[in-house]
Amino acid sequence: MARWGMAADLDRCNGCGACVVACHSENNISTVGDEQASRGRAKHWIRVERYWEGDFPDVRLKFRPVMCQQCDNAPCEPVCPTYASHHTEDGLNAQVYNRCIGTRYCANACPYNARFFDFFNPSWDKPLQLQLNPDVSLREVGVMEKCTFCVQRIRGAQLQARTEDRALRDGEIQPACVQGCAAKALVFGDLEDPESHVSRLARSPRGSKLLEDVGTQPAVTYLARATQV
């Protein structure tokens, strides 16, 4: 059984935000508009965080793309009263939308702020609905949603490999953010396979996990931006 993971090389990431829009496009994330965005209801399954260090003129800015960390020990799962938030065999923190009753305990428990609540039914001004991806279900009002590692692409590739009677190839599955990244900062793959690209990156001496000390055991490794001597 695979264990899906990601690596984000912060020495390659330049903060452009292509992953953010790629994710909206792939996962049918509705835009909420200015009014609702000002109330904190915008949904971005992946975001680019920024960390300012120092004062002018010795100032530095670091970017970090943050999505659901698909934790092995996920705080969002045990708090869910309906098992909508649960762990799959291949290590994803999955969300069953039609089980979710909107308690939002999971969002409270998540230390990464990676979960978003649907305050409304999604809507698209016609004909923007034509852009919708038929492989991804729409989320209705009262439901939590979050990054799925593009599970539709994972299952699609697995099906394809099965029909062709072969094993999945490393790099064959690319979530939308990984696919769109021009800098190739994001790498996705199977952490169980020690030879996969993502496994090799996860062992990098530059690697660390986000908020590692809270014990969530994330599946995303961040490779620190190198400093020039």
Added chain:
Amino acid sequence: MDRRSFIKLTAITGTSATLASCGNPENQFIRFLPDEDIVPGVAVWKPGVCPLCAAGCGLTVRVMDADADVMRDGQWGIVRIAAAKKLEGAAGHPISQGGLCARGQAAIQVTYHPDRITQPLKRSGDRGSGQYEAISWDAAIAEIVQRLNALETAGTQRALALLSRGRTGHRAVLTDQFLSRFGARGAVTYQLFGDDVLRRANGLSFGREQLPTPDLANTRYLLSFGADFLGTWNSPVAQAGSFGHMRQGRPGIRGAFTQVESRMSQTGANADTWVPVNPGTEGVLALGLAHVIMAASLHPASAAGRAGAALDGWAGGLANSAPAEVERITGVAAARVERLAREFAETRPAVAVVAGPPLAHSNGLFTALAVNALNALVGSVEQPGGLFFTPQVNVAASSKAGGTAAASGASIEELAKGALGGDVPQVLLVDGANPVFTTPKAWRVRAALGKIPYIVSFSSFLDETSILSDLILPDHSFLEGWSEGAPESGSLSAVLSVAPAAMRPLYQTRATGDVLLEIGRQLQRPLNLPWQTFDEMLGATFAALPSATADVDAWTDAQAKGVWTGTVPGALVTGAAAAAPAAAVAYAEPVFDGDAGQFPLHFLPYPSSAFLDGSLAHLPWLQEMPDPLTSAMWSSWVEINPVTAEKLGVADGDVVEVASGQGALRSAAVLSPGIAPNVVAMPVGQGHQSFTRYASGRGENPVELIAPVTDSATGALAWAATRVKLSRVGPPDGRLILFAGGTREHLEEHR
């Protein structure tokens, strides 16, 4: 009645009820007819070309079935069509190499935008009122033909003008041919953040009047003067890819990166060393480095050749550019000048690039020439890890345009001045440009357009310029017709992107190239353009190029892949510009509009990550994409250094007024440590009066503060040469919307 006949009866009554309830019963059946060659539920991937900037990235378009309310065979109805679903960077494309920027990802919303113009429109109300009535294509074309025939009869063909964004490629050649064969003046091209100064400098320094392609993937030291090459400048997808390789793509080698600018850009945030510099003095710093390199005999002055000769005092070792003097002018410490010079000269290979704000001053050409000479001095031109120039296909030659090329057109400033002074064009065609939004108020472009009796736009949206037009002939979206790109940069070998339609047009639109060809045929003196359709023109070019794949001709191959790349046959290469420098250029202090006492701050309007010059503000995904440096969405803001803000009593989020000699606006303050205390910056893109439901009436347009200062050598707008003052108006009023990582604590604070 048995069960079987009951079901039959219900089915029949149900159907007849449905049929009786609508006017055109066949509409209800249209959807059952196979409209397009597509299998329900099965995705196919087709090539495409991103239209949003000049980079010419190749796309892969995911096409699947979808139910759309469209007009087919003269009838509206819900039809199952083949619809584009997602855009991705094409893996084999030499520019995009599988990646795509945020803007490109959102390009699909151009096609599905709810406020797209769906058919030809004729103005029915006052100019600017936005009132239009439908008109048929035949009637619309007849109207233009009549107008143009009238010019011909009166012998005033020069009263036809065309305004565009200055695109390269076949569309530009076609419009040029149209204008020159008709006898009109050359096309007027304008882009707020255009690169004309850099092109001119490259022509003078290297004989190549085009944008450069820095070989980032192979360089070990990158020195950038203000170029936002990872965000908005030139070919950001190609540059982001090669920059990633420069950092982590070579085992054991990590290229170093120094950025020189007065406000930290998204690109600058990635630098190892960030060097703030006084606005307009970047060229002095470049010459300071050259001085140190020559003085330390690391490279002789002669090594720079022609690029060095373009600068005053070069052969003498730039005696006036000693580090102490450079420190006095630029604000960069002398010791740092020495250190940067040594790093640049001693790390091999190294490359310098310049673009953006440093060239948007009255001395922009000097600055570009200085950086060019620095590259030439250390031998970084046309060398691995250095600066290259992408070979260009001469599209006029390859498409067998014949005829004479149109004379180069006037500038938009000259066009406006002429129209206001009595030299009024009688017919103006507008293709893609929105100068009413992007030109300084002092040029009075809106008033000038008001003098022109007949304006025709090919726009798909009502923006500030197209809303002034008398006739709108909407183009297809890039997914609905032939799309092409002739990248000026981004690859070491020549590239032409091309793709057939990925889906059928949703509306009654027509490809602008075909419309121009049709008009040319219908004129009383037909223009005899050598092609019947736009794709015939494309086909002519690709037939003249060598195929990349054996056994397949280049045209078929390019259509399948979405791109042609290879060696350009000698006869079809765009020749080098021979313009030699007239006289050596010396540093002149930058000229700023506004008295330093009254207007103490430099004003830096910059292309926003989401909207570039504002032409993409109508796309909701980009409106809601948090800005990389501030996390702002759906808003405008002003960036201020915290020290300056404290002096002025301004807190984060406060409403402030920014005033220049040209005007004033109010916006929200964002305190940012990444900006010099004597500079304030604003992203361009918001502040549209008319640009669809998502952009209209939102935020502020900083262009309204820009003074009409130009680069003295090229006449290009010096958009960073305005001084402003800033004052607090009031507390935060909710106009600034931040995503800020979605932290609940942050929101509670602001409740």
